[in-house]
Amino acid sequence: xxxxxxxxxxxxxxxxxxxxxLDDEGNFANSYFQIPELRGFERFCVxxxxxxxPILTNRICGVCPEAHHMAGAKAVDAVYHVDxxxxxxxxxxxxYSAFYCTDHTTHFYALAGPDFIMGPNAPVAExxxxxxxxxxxxxxxxxxxxxxxxxxxxxxxxxxxxxxxxTSIPGGLTKGITKEQRDEIEKMGRWAIEFAxxxxxxxxxxxxxxxxxxxxxxxxxxxxxxxxxxxxDENNKVNxxxxxxxxxxxxxxxxxxxAANEYTDWIAEHVEPWTYLKFPYLKKVGWKGFVDGKDSGVxxxxxxxxxxxxxxxxxxxxxxEYEKFYSTLGGKPVHQRLAIHWARLIELLYAAERWVxxxxxxxxxxxxxxxxxxEIPTEGVGIVExxxxxxxxxxxxxxxxxxxxxxLIVGTTNNYASIQMSTKKAAQNLIKKGTPITEGMLNMVExxxxxxxxxxxxxxxxxxxQMPLEISIHDVQGNxxxxxKQNC
Amino acid sequence: MSTNGKPKFAMYWAASCGGCxxxxxxxxxxxxxxxxNFEVVFWPVAMDAKYKDVEAMEDGSILLTLFNGAIRNDxxxxxxxxxxxxxxxxxxxxxxxxxxxxxxxANLSSIKDMVDTAFTTISTDNPQNIRPSISYTVxxxxxxxxxxxxxxxxxxxxxxxxxxxxxxxxxxxxxxAVIDLVIQVLQGKAELPPAGSVIGAGGSTVCxxxxxxxxxxxxxxxxxxxxxxxxxxxxxxEQGVLCSGPATRSGCVALCPIAGxxxxxxxxxxxxxxxxxxxxxxxxxxVIDSNDPVEIERIFEGIPDPAGQFYRFNLAGSLLRFSKxxxxx
Numbered sequence: 125x126x127x128x129x130x131x132x133x134x135x136x137x138x139x140x141x142x143x144x145x146l147d148d149e150g151n152f153a154n155s156y157f158q159i160p161e162l163r164g165f166e167r168f169c170v171x172x173x174x175x176x177x178p179i180l181t182n183r184i185c186g187v188c189p190e191a192h193h194m195a196g197a198k199a200v201d202a203v204y205h206v207d208x209x210x211x212x213x214x215x216x217x218x219x220y221s222a223f224y225c226t227d228h229t230t231h232f233y234a235l236a237g238p239d240f241i242m243g244p245n246a247p248v249a250e251x252x253x254x255x256x257x258x259x260x261x262x263x264x265x266x267x268x269x270x271x272x273x274x275x276x277x278x279x280x281x282x283x284x285x286x287x288x289x290x291t292s293i294p295g296g297l298t299k300g301i302t303k304e305q306r307d308e309i310e311k312m313g314r315w316a317i318e319f320a321x322x323x324x325x326x327x328x329x330x331x332x333x334x335x336x337x338x339x340x341x342x343x344x345x346x347x348x349x350x351x352x353x354x355x356x357d358e359n360n361k362v363n364x365x366x367x368x369x370x371x372x373x374x375x376x377x378x379x380x381x382x383a384a385n386e387y388t389d390w391i392a393e394h395v396e397p398w399t400y401l402k403f404p405y406l407k408k409v410g411w412k413g414f415v416d417g418k419d420s421g422v423x424x425x426x427x428x429x430x431x432x433x434x435x436x437x438x439x440x441x442x443x444x445e446y447e448k449f450y451s452t453l454g455g456k457p458v459h460q461r462l463a464i465h466w467a468r469l470i471e472l473l474y475a476a477e478r479w480v481x482x483x484x485x486x487x488x489x490x491x492x493x494x495x496x497x498x499e500i501p502t503e504g505v506g507i508v509e510x511x512x513x514x515x516x517x518x519x520x521x522x523x524x525x526x527x528x529x530x531x532l533i534v535g536t537t538n539n540y541a542s543i544q545m546s547t548k549k550a551a552q553n554l555i556k557k558g559t560p561i562t563e564g565m566l567n568m569v570e571x572x573x574x575x576x577x578x579x580x581x582x583x584x585x586x587x588x589x590q591m592p593l594e595i596s597i598h599d600v601q602g603n604x605x606x607x608x609k610q611n612c
Numbered sequence: 613m614s615t616n617g618k619p620k621f622a623m624y625w626a627a628s629c630g631g632c633x634x635x636x637x638x639x640x641x642x643x644x645x646x647x648x649n650f651e652v653v654f655w656p657v658a659m660d661a662k663y664k665d666v667e668a669m670e671d672g673s674i675l676l677t678l679f680n681g682a683i684r685n686d687x688x689x690x691x692x693x694x695x696x697x698x699x700x701x702x703x704x705x706x707x708x709x710x711x712x713x714x715x716x717x718a719n720l721s722s723i724k725d726m727v728d729t730a731f732t733t734i735s736t737d738n739p740q741n742i743r744p745s746i747s748y749t750v751x752x753x754x755x756x757x758x759x760x761x762x763x764x765x766x767x768x769x770x771x772x773x774x775x776x777x778x779x780x781x782x783x784x785x786x787x788x789a790v791i792d793l794v795i796q797v798l799q800g801k802a803e804l805p806p807a808g809s810v811i812g813a814g815g816s817t818v819c820x821x822x823x824x825x826x827x828x829x830x831x832x833x834x835x836x837x838x839x840x841x842x843x844x845x846x847x848x849x850e851q852g853v854l855c856s857g858p859a860t861r862s863g864c865v866a867l868c869p870i871a872g873x874x875x876x877x878x879x880x881x882x883x884x885x886x887x888x889x890x891x892x893x894x895x896x897x898x899v900i901d902s903n904d905p906v907e908i909e910r911i912f913e914g915i916p917d918p919a920g921q922f923y924r925f926n927l928a929g930s931l932l933r934f935s936k937x938x939x940x941x
Contacts, residue, residue: 127752127753143753143755145752145753153752154750154751154752156750156755158755158757159757160757160758161684161685161758161760162726162727162730162744162760163627163684163715163718164715164718164721164723164726164729164730165715166726166729166730166733167718167721167725167726167729167730168714168715168717168718168720168721168726170729171720171917171919171920172717172917172920173836173916173917173920173921175836175837175838176917176920176924179876180714180717182629183629183631183713183714183715183780184629185629185630186628186629186630186631186632186633186634186781187629187630187631187634189629189631200838204838269640269641272637272638272640273638273640276638283871284867284868284870284871284872284873285867285868285871286634286635286638286784287631287634287635287638287781288631288780288781288878290867290868290871290873290876291871291872291873293837293838293873294838295838297872298837298842298871298872298873299844299871299872387735388734388735391735392735392736392737393733393735393736393737394737395731395736395737395738395742396742397742397743397744397745397748398744398745398748398750398755398757399744399757400730400744400757402730402731402736404735407737411737494841496838496839496840496841497838497839518734518735524916525836525838525916526916526917529733529734531733531734531735533735
């Protein structure tokens, strides 16, 4: 039996690691995507004053602390049985929409962009953000910086800080916004809509205009027929901040919708002894192993999943893009994992439109941003859509509001089984007896998990950026026979 | 980036959340100054990381390394030692590297307890009570995952550190100012502060930069923030909500109190404070309006989680460092 280790050698123990086994003939036998780290948030968030937990859990991930702050805020609202005023909810969602614009922009231009704009087989030295900027022009680089800046400006105005916001508390927010801030936020939001449209146009020209890329997206190698989940509003349109989680089967039929406090009826986490991360699956379908199909409880929670699980987008420009997406890719649901990148850009446009919608609501500058809770705290669940998937925070407290239990099902974790399957399928398709293993093959395996947005951030906190890989091939006696490297 | 005789710069994350990297990216166009004045040799977030290149460098050949993240496992420790050897100036960057940050609250319990908790949560389907195994045999061969150290450590508990730059994360204007300073030093226009200094922060406390009005008012009761409307102009502590401002180093311009939330202490101990928690407890004790031990006891019951409140960011860097239970099991 031969073994191939794909190890991100920059952080030997901080990242995911793929072990591929070949049989004695040199054919693919099996692969394992391991998560080698556990930071223990579910333990050390216990014993804390519950209003602190939305601040503590920010530190799970400095890339998307906004998502943890919002899921935490909704969980502490529920713990105290308090419904925040409309203005508070709108302000939180406004902060969140601006954050989404920043986050999706970073992912597309810095991470996924290189594969499509430069091409999956482009030289390694060009397959990075600088290569992208050289190809599309410096002016666009400036726009990307501007988008990040605007997003963080709104996060700070409402959340108090650019990184790790601090203003959401049980029942609402510690502050509102002024009319001057409102005007500024609106201006930035209108710019964000244009930026999102521009980005979709670039995707259209560069990717959809190139048959090779379209074939790659539609190809079987990156396709899995699984369930999809995503939060929807009362009209079954995509929503990032509030609503119910919609679950659709591999044929696109809605299995049902669940409210935050019903999540344990729907989601369970399978355990394997060879990794620190658990594998969430649909409880109603059951765990059948790492397999596709309607009988397997494996699901995906990504931008593509949200589109698949919804009936459309709640804003007009994004809705038009949604329709184009499904008509181009052959109807719902779309199973091709690489289409996640396109779905992400439709969400970028939706987030920008929603940003403007919220900031132009007359009540956004109201002083009514707090409801003081009066009930004894008990237990509560908060769910938001993190950019990388449905994020669930569940806190239980004693009567003093001190946590006794904390359960977190984090964005990327939802997709762990799906990522394990995607990398396995890519390796299986690419590694064949007698075929030399090349650098291009490495990137094709890497693309399988990059589509999910490899901010394994929330699990192992690797940030958007290149993921360096080294493949070492050992013979049956364990001797090193070949080493292939990428970005290292 | 070419080798062109410019001084070498590196930035690395150990056990961290990535927020420090985001804070550096948030200096926006200033990042171009870094590029103009330094040769960036190692920065996993921004460029292809070159571990082997770092190992091949001469000792002391990197002028400046910003190291964020705490030391949680043997990889973190390995890289800390490597970068110490290769760097002239090693900066502990951000709360994790300086004092452990919030994840160091894990030092209050054992690794076994941590793993047991994660693998028995309400949504976990684990009838056979499985735990991750450092070495596990699958049909095709053996799989390995690393062990985790029993306690989170700060960077200077592992290697000597030249400067300390606090914050969770350090505020972007402070980062920009430090970069400016280093560039001026390179141009011979300024001198480096004495080794061991705290940089990118102030020398007083958050209270000193907080615009809220203090009336030297004492308190009879601690309030939780969710239960009162905070007056936007008055000192948060004097309104009864525990605020870490009096013990915390200045440098953030009191962002949280300005936003209506108490200071949580992310800039670490104020100048001269040997132990953050003791300093904060002393400060808090001085605002209690009572001399009656029974009443004082009752007042302090209003802080149901003293460990989390007084050592929120600083447990690993404190005199305590961890509880006994971290070494149990």
